[in-house]
Amino acid sequence: xxxxxxxxxxxxxxxxxxxxxxxxxxxxxxxxxxxxxxxxxxxxxxxxxxxxxxxxxxxxxxxxxxxxxxxxxxxxxxxxxxxxxxxxxxxxxxxxxxxxxxxxxxxxxxxxxxxxxxxxxxxxxxxxxxxxxxxxxxxxxxxxxxxxxxxxxxxxxxxxxxxxxxxxxxxxxxxxxxxxxxxxxxxxxxxxxxxxxxxxxxxxxxxxxxxxxxxxxxxxxxxxxxxxxxxxxxxxxxxxxxxxxxxxxxx
Amino acid sequence: xxxxxxxxxxxxxxxxxxxxxxxxxxxxxxxxxxxxxxxxxxxxxxxxxxxxxxxxxxxxxxxxxxxxxxxxxxxxxxxxxxxxxxxxxxxxxxxxxxxxxxxxxxxxxxxxxxxxxxxxxxxxxxxxxxxxxxxxxxxxxxxxxxxxxxxxxxxxxxxxxxxxxxxxxxxxxxxxxxxxxxxxxxxxxxxxxxxxxxxxxxxxxxxxxxxxxxxxxxxxxxxxxxxxxxxxxxxxxxxxxxxxxxxxxxxxxxxxxxxxxxxxxxxxxxxxxxxxxxxxxxxxxxxxxxxxxxxxxxxxxxxxxxxxxxxxxxxxxxxxxxxxxxxxxxxxxxxxxxxxxxxxxxxxxxxxxxxxxxxxxxxxxxxxxxxxxxxxxxxxxxxxxxxxxxxxxxxxxx
Numbered sequence: 001x002x003x004x005x006x007x008x009x010x011x012x013x014x015x016x017x018x019x020x021x022x023x024x025x026x027x028x029x030x031x032x033x034x035x036x037x038x039x040x041x042x043x044x045x046x047x048x049x050x051x052x053x054x055x056x057x058x059x060x061x062x063x064x065x066x067x068x069x070x071x072x073x074x075x076x077x078x079x080x081x082x083x084x085x086x087x088x089x090x091x092x093x094x095x096x097x098x099x100x101x102x103x104x105x106x107x108x109x110x111x112x113x114x115x116x117x118x119x120x121x122x123x124x125x126x127x128x129x130x131x132x133x134x135x136x137x138x139x140x141x142x143x144x145x146x147x148x149x150x151x152x153x154x155x156x157x158x159x160x161x162x163x164x165x166x167x168x169x170x171x172x173x174x175x176x177x178x179x180x181x182x183x184x185x186x187x188x189x190x191x192x193x194x195x196x197x198x199x200x201x202x203x204x205x206x207x208x209x210x211x212x213x214x215x216x217x218x219x220x221x222x223x224x225x226x227x228x229x230x231x232x233x234x235x236x237x238x239x240x241x242x243x244x245x246x247x248x249x250x251x
Numbered sequence: 252x253x254x255x256x257x258x259x260x261x262x263x264x265x266x267x268x269x270x271x272x273x274x275x276x277x278x279x280x281x282x283x284x285x286x287x288x289x290x291x292x293x294x295x296x297x298x299x300x301x302x303x304x305x306x307x308x309x310x311x312x313x314x315x316x317x318x319x320x321x322x323x324x325x326x327x328x329x330x331x332x333x334x335x336x337x338x339x340x341x342x343x344x345x346x347x348x349x350x351x352x353x354x355x356x357x358x359x360x361x362x363x364x365x366x367x368x369x370x371x372x373x374x375x376x377x378x379x380x381x382x383x384x385x386x387x388x389x390x391x392x393x394x395x396x397x398x399x400x401x402x403x404x405x406x407x408x409x410x411x412x413x414x415x416x417x418x419x420x421x422x423x424x425x426x427x428x429x430x431x432x433x434x435x436x437x438x439x440x441x442x443x444x445x446x447x448x449x450x451x452x453x454x455x456x457x458x459x460x461x462x463x464x465x466x467x468x469x470x471x472x473x474x475x476x477x478x479x480x481x482x483x484x485x486x487x488x489x490x491x492x493x494x495x496x497x498x499x500x501x502x503x504x505x506x507x508x509x510x511x512x513x514x515x516x517x518x519x520x521x522x523x524x525x526x527x528x529x530x531x532x533x534x535x536x537x538x539x540x541x542x543x544x545x546x547x548x549x550x551x552x553x554x555x556x557x558x559x560x561x562x563x564x565x566x567x568x569x570x571x572x573x574x575x576x577x578x579x580x581x582x583x584x585x586x587x588x589x590x591x592x593x594x595x596x597x598x599x600x601x602x603x604x605x606x607x608x609x610x611x612x613x614x615x616x617x618x619x620x621x622x623x624x625x626x627x628x629x630x631x632x633x634x635x636x637x638x639x640x641x642x643x644x645x646x647x648x649x
Contacts, residue, residue, distance in 0.1 A: 057551055059547050059550065059551060082553055082555070085550065085551060085552070085553040086553040088551075089551070089552075090551045092544060092547070092548065094544055096542075096544035096545060096547065096548035097548075098545065098548070098549075098563055098567075099567065100566050100567050100570065109552070109554075109562060110552035110553060110554060113554065113558050113562070114552065114553040114554060114558075158552070159551075159552070162552060162553060
């Protein structure tokens, strides 16, 4: 496992609350993530886990509490938000690739226009990333011509092209056919081993066992239980966790 | 497993099979087919006979220049031809650079150039050489565009951006340049004026329409209500009234010592203001078809709102509504005939003027059939071009 910088806390969340109209989605989430840590968040649907990680790059706005990412507090200040978004990459369940751009253009767009990287350099970086996710031969195709697994790997490369310090994964394999899940997880495991700070919402317990440093079980907008994969799998303390694990691991 | 390949059963393909299946499948279908054929013959035969024997097509031939350019000074025709050559060149360049996307329009332009050259030859008119030159320029620039290094797309875009103002300048001239004397717009007319109104109206309206569509979705209440108000106001009144307003009211809004722009410009402004409201609604439809995930992905990469719109949302939204945009385009093309009401000699009005000539009294059918064909031909050309564009842009989508 990669070394974790014990001193550097890159994400600090204190008592985060959020409501969708009157529905209380997040009910006081507190979590601290150190640089290089791989965090797996799991729990039943509607438990607020996606909403929570989307708060970290402010795709959702929290209404109470504090979120500090890489030393910058997330407020309504648009400059802070843009600073954070450059440092935090996200991979979506539905890929959200840009269908009118080729794979290469998808990856090059943000570095060229946000980071102002020269075109040649951006292209070189994009090709490196495509090599890393294993599909350099697809560079000039359109997303619609790729399989789901390939699209998700392009989405990972696109997020990495901004050279983020933190990567968020919002159920990255939930929309994939079973035979494609492994190719995406392999890329994520590789990424974890490079020391990237990762927050992953997933039910892939094999992935959690392989690379997670800590796991958080969410239910009804709260953290029910947290611990190392060993603690969670071998000796879960809460009944709710035991029940949920038995349901997802039983088949 | 080996694939089994079989011939289709007999008589399910080929024209004979098609006839049998669709027109003569039962005895009553056969009767119906024959009855319709007889009806077509009875209706069309007199029309065709009239067209080939009685009709005085001389009215078209004698007034062809008038139909095409109205009263535009005959010694300044080179300007029109230059505009035609430039159009051919831009069509060819776009075809070479954008390939399939521009091929439909380029085919039409090339076909029209060659067809007009042949017609010119048949009518013993010396314009055939001009059309041939235009077609040749088109092909030459196609070849140039094909082998142009990487910057091709930006050169072609810049070319189109410059083309319309340049042509407007070329046709209007200025008082300051003796070699390009000023031609007052009351002399513009015919197909030339019709096309200029169409193109200026549409290309002026599209950017305005995009802004209004974005405004209508804006979070700022003032911008939003202004856009909604503008769109609803314009859509709620007839085009004719807007043309009257543009023509009559614009001078009142200008300071006393400012010379108001002439009628053609006022009418163009009227068309732009009118068309913008409709294009805004077309574009808004496209914007609404874009998945929220596209906005989120762009934001998450750190793209600002303007970059997101320019590179992610608008390209997809506009592509989705190409049929609607061209629908409005063609609609406006035909609506330009309303400019006659404020005194402009566009194509249809020229037709009425021709009918008033003492030599050609009673040639209504010939003239209107000709005008009908011109409008239909252009509309079909726009439709064909836009359909090819749509197909070309659809490649690899989703």
